[in-house]
Amino acid sequence: MFGVDYSHSFKSILSYSSVCLLSLSILACQPAPEAAAPKGRPPTPVKVQALKTELIQTRLQALGSLLARESVDISSSVTEKIQSLHFDDGQTVKSGDLLVTLEQAEEAAQLKSARADLAEHERELQRLKGLLAKQSAAQTEYDQRQTSKLRAESKIAEISALLNERSIRAPFSGVVGLRELSPGALLSPGTRITSLDDLSVMRLDFYIPSLNIKALALGQEIIARSDALNEDFSGHISAIDSRIDPIKRSLKVRALIPNADGHLKPGMLMQVVLITSEREGILIPESALLSEQLHHYVWLLSDGKAEQRQVELGVRKPGFVEVRSGLSAGEQLIYEGIGNLQAGMAVAPQGNK
DSSP states (O other): OOOOHHHHHHHHHHHHHHHHHHHHHHHHHHHOOEEEEOOOOOOEEEEEOOOOEEEEEEEEEEEEEEEEEEEEEBSSSSEEEEEEEEOTOOOOEEEEEEEEEEEHHHHHHHHHHHHHHHEEEEEEEHHHHHHHHTTOHHHHHHHHHHHHHHHHHHHHHHHHHHHHHEEEEEESSEEEEEOOOOOOOOOBBBBOOOEEEEEEEEEEEEEEEGGGGGOOTTTEEOOOOOOOOTTTEEEEEEEEEEEEEEETTEEEEEEEOOOHHHHHHHTTTTEEEEEEEEEEEEEEEEEGOOOTTTEEEEEEEETTEEEEEEEEEEEEEEEEEEEEEOOOOOOHHHOOOOOHHHHHBEEEEEEEE
């Protein structure tokens, strides 16, 4: 058996290891090369606006239909032919103006006869009165003639009423509509001849949810918009219904709107805005708002740096939201470029409002 001598190899390995350790020690003791100093980060560009107070209104919205302040269909209470019409389509008339005359020749003749009878009774009473003074006539004869006179007066009043029914007059001032019948037509009770509307003031009826009943008050201002006219009209609440609709759970409200120029017409659909309160407050763009669950934050510019602040919100309007607390007028709000902001970060306002 031949023996293997490993002592030389082992000594060589130890010697090599010692050299490596010495080299590493020398390298470790040498100073590291100096690292390059980082350059300063430029300020983040943002857009900023100065906060200011403005008038904020709390509003309720509804849909309503217009009605004339007074409106009626002109018709007759008797069956008779139309003798003549005294109005044109769309004419403005005054209260008491004659609109329609019906045939009334028979009633006119009866009235003439009744007046003749009355005149005869009055002449006879005068004669009997003189005879009574001379005691040449009986008191009973005078009393009978007096009764006949009263009957003649009642007859005249009755015939005059019949004549009035055949002379149809405007019950109030307004504008007549289109004529439905012509002279010579046989008119039945209730048959519509035309319409009459008082358009000087319009009634606007709309419904408000019963939950908002405390926000309603007589005389309260409303704004009504007509899409057909592309115009806003102002008015006020004139009446509030005493009952809540059990199905709709809403309350009927009536407002009056002046209509001196006559642009508004009955039946028009109106968008109603009811102003329930007014106050001074701060509105900010929705783009400036950050929300986490129930908490809301905004970024402000303070001494050239970004500052985050928690706020409480109020009402919303398209594109904007009210801040009830947390902000003051004059502070600089960052409304654009807030995505990568951190507290204390330097920012550079650009293109501010």
